[in-house]
Amino acid sequence: MSNPSKPTPPAGAADRLDVLIRDKSFRGADGNTLNAISEIAFSAEAGSFTTLIGPSGCGKTTTLRIVLGLDRDFEGHVQLPGGSGRTAAVFQEPRLLPWRSVEDNIRLALPAELAGTDLEPLLQTLGLGEMRQRYPAELSLGLARRVALARAFAIEPSLLLLDEPFVSLDEDTAGRLRRLLLAVWSARPTTALMVTHNLREAVELSDRIVFLTPRPGRVRGIVDLDRPQAERDLVWRQARIEALDAAYPGVL
Amino acid sequence: MAPERSGRRPAARSRWTDQPAGLTALSLAILLAVWWIAADLAASRVLPTPAAVLAAGWRDLETGEMPFHLAMTLMRVFAAFVLAMAIGSAIGIALGLKPRANRLFDPWVILFLNIPALVIIVLAYIWFGLNEAAAIGAIALNKIPNVIVTIREGARSIDRQLSEMAAVYRFGRWRTLRHVILPQLQPYFAAASRSGISLIWKIALVVELLGRSNGVGFQINLYFQLFDVAAILAYTLAFVAVMLLIEFLLVQPFEAHSTRWRSRPA
Numbered sequence: 369m370s371n372p373s374k375p376t377p378p379a380g381a382a383d384r385l386d387v388l389i390r391d392k393s394f395r396g397a398d399g400n401t402l403n404a405i406s407e408i409a410f411s412a413e414a415g416s417f418t419t420l421i422g423p424s425g426c427g428k429t430t431t432l433r434i435v436l437g438l439d440r441d442f443e444g445h446v447q448l449p450g451g452s453g454r455t456a457a458v459f460q461e462p463r464l465l466p467w468r469s470v471e472d473n474i475r476l477a478l479p480a481e482l483a484g485t486d487l488e489p490l491l492q493t494l495g496l497g498e499m500r501q502r503y504p505a506e507l508s509l510g511l512a513r514r515v516a517l518a519r520a521f522a523i524e525p526s527l528l529l530l531d532e533p534f535v536s537l538d539e540d541t542a543g544r545l546r547r548l549l550l551a552v553w554s555a556r557p558t559t560a561l562m563v564t565h566n567l568r569e570a571v572e573l574s575d576r577i578v579f580l581t582p583r584p585g586r587v588r589g590i591v592d593l594d595r596p597q598a599e600r601d602l603v604w605r606q607a608r609i610e611a612l613d614a615a616y617p618g619v620l
Numbered sequence: 621m622a623p624e625r626s627g628r629r630p631a632a633r634s635r636w637t638d639q640p641a642g643l644t645a646l647s648l649a650i651l652l653a654v655w656w657i658a659a660d661l662a663a664s665r666v667l668p669t670p671a672a673v674l675a676a677g678w679r680d681l682e683t684g685e686m687p688f689h690l691a692m693t694l695m696r697v698f699a700a701f702v703l704a705m706a707i708g709s710a711i712g713i714a715l716g717l718k719p720r721a722n723r724l725f726d727p728w729v730i731l732f733l734n735i736p737a738l739v740i741i742v743l744a745y746i747w748f749g750l751n752e753a754a755a756i757g758a759i760a761l762n763k764i765p766n767v768i769v770t771i772r773e774g775a776r777s778i779d780r781q782l783s784e785m786a787a788v789y790r791f792g793r794w795r796t797l798r799h800v801i802l803p804q805l806q807p808y809f810a811a812a813s814r815s816g817i818s819l820i821w822k823i824a825l826v827v828e829l830l831g832r833s834n835g836v837g838f839q840i841n842l843y844f845q846l847f848d849v850a851a852i853l854a855y856t857l858a859f860v861a862v863m864l865l866i867e868f869l870l871v872q873p874f875e876a877h878s879t880r881w882r883s884r885p886a
Contacts, residue, residue: 457789459784477791519789
């Protein structure tokens with residue numbers, strides 16, 4: 369664990385996220401089968417931040433969907449981390465209900481035991497304090513993504529999956545959101561698994577980076593970054609990016 | 621020189637016909653005038669003037685007969701509407717979400733869609749007797765296939781991304797239905813109830829004519845035997861007026877409420 373101040377769930381092998389996916393294929397519209405994943409296997413310690421990185425079509429999003437339980441047609445196994453047993457997801461699109469206010473969008477996701485929770489601290493941290501009664505159509509993409517993050521953390525998940533949560537934002541907004549994500553994640557015992565094709569993002573956020581090959585996806589290499597996220601300054605990040613680019617050319 | 625752009629509407633001119641309400645009033649006034657002139661020219665009992673229709677309506681209003689029959693018809697329309705929307709929506713959503721069930725039951729839907737209203741009414745009276753339940757059931761049964769077809773179309777176009785979100789966050793059946801599925805079907809409910817309410821009241825009159833001893837349909841049949849066209853038109857217009865009131869006082873405010881999230885753009 370690279371973040372000493374972060375609350376961690378009790379240790380134990382069963383608390384890890386363990387993923388093994390073999391020979392996942394899709395049947396295309398033309399009837400041919402498309403082999404998406406050859407073999408992807410990795411694990412993530414409880415409370416850690418793991419990133420899957422690779423080119424388009426390497427099976428990153430498919431892996432997330434399998435971990436989420438949205439795709440059950442695969443060979444292998446997925447062991448979810450312990451804790452609350454809840455899984456949250458931040459998708460590429462915010463996926464908010466347009467006909468419900470920001471607050472209702474978050475409250476609807478809450479499990480029964482968290483029903484009356486005070487959302488104020490979380491909303492304040494994410495800069496959404498004034499937005500409670502707005503409808504999603506009134507929000508910019510950046511704000512809508514924050515609401516999606518708020519919804520994800522509000523359920524106090526033991527596992528959080530992020531599918532390129534910062535794409536199609538300008539670099540300033542994306543950077544601010546990444547720092548918000550780190551702040552909220554660091555304060556909670558949540559295991560995070562993110563998919564991205566942005567190496568800078570991966571180096572800023574991750575404890576562990578899993579590099580994937582082009583389709584059919586295989587693990588190209590696994591790299592652990594041991595410095596706590598809060599202490600990763602620009603110089604350190606730049607050095608890591610250059611080192612990783614040399615070791616895994618073509619990702620940057 | 622660059623071409624100049626100008627708006628289509630000249631700013632200074634504002635006539636009362638530019639108001640939507642003004643135009644509606646003008647349109648109705650023209651219709652009334654055409655009717656009055658035609659009735660005057662015909663000078664016959666079978667085409668009474670608006671004044672004669674008003675007098676006939678006033679006569680039945682004073683005796684309390686017209687409010688009673690209007691209320692009876694309205695009760696049947698309302699009961700049949702609620703029944704048809706509830707049953708039709710439930711079946712429509714189920715068929716729209718489950719393609720296998722849809723393939724199994726689609727022939728049934730087509731069959732019921734094509735049974736003439738009159739056949740359903742007559743059979744309902746024969747099988748279940750000349751009673752209120754048979755009457756309301758027959759009206760509802762005529763409408764249900766229409767509701768199914770409309771709502772099924774809506775359920776087929778449900779946003780899968782939102783359904784996945786609901787699955788990940790464990791919304792459960794009831795929350796998913798209420799907060800994810802039903803709001804997406806709102807335009808389809810609006811379409812089904814709009815086309816439904818007018819169809820239902822037309823069928824309700826036939827049902828009353830064939831097997832009830834009250835209601836607008838019964839009265840129209842009575843005045844048909846008496847050849848009293850003024851009274852027939854009075855009942856027709858009175859019921860249309862009631863339906864318009866329902867449209868403006870109930871349907872439109874409800875629609876404005878359920879689409880409030882659309883009306884405030886970023």
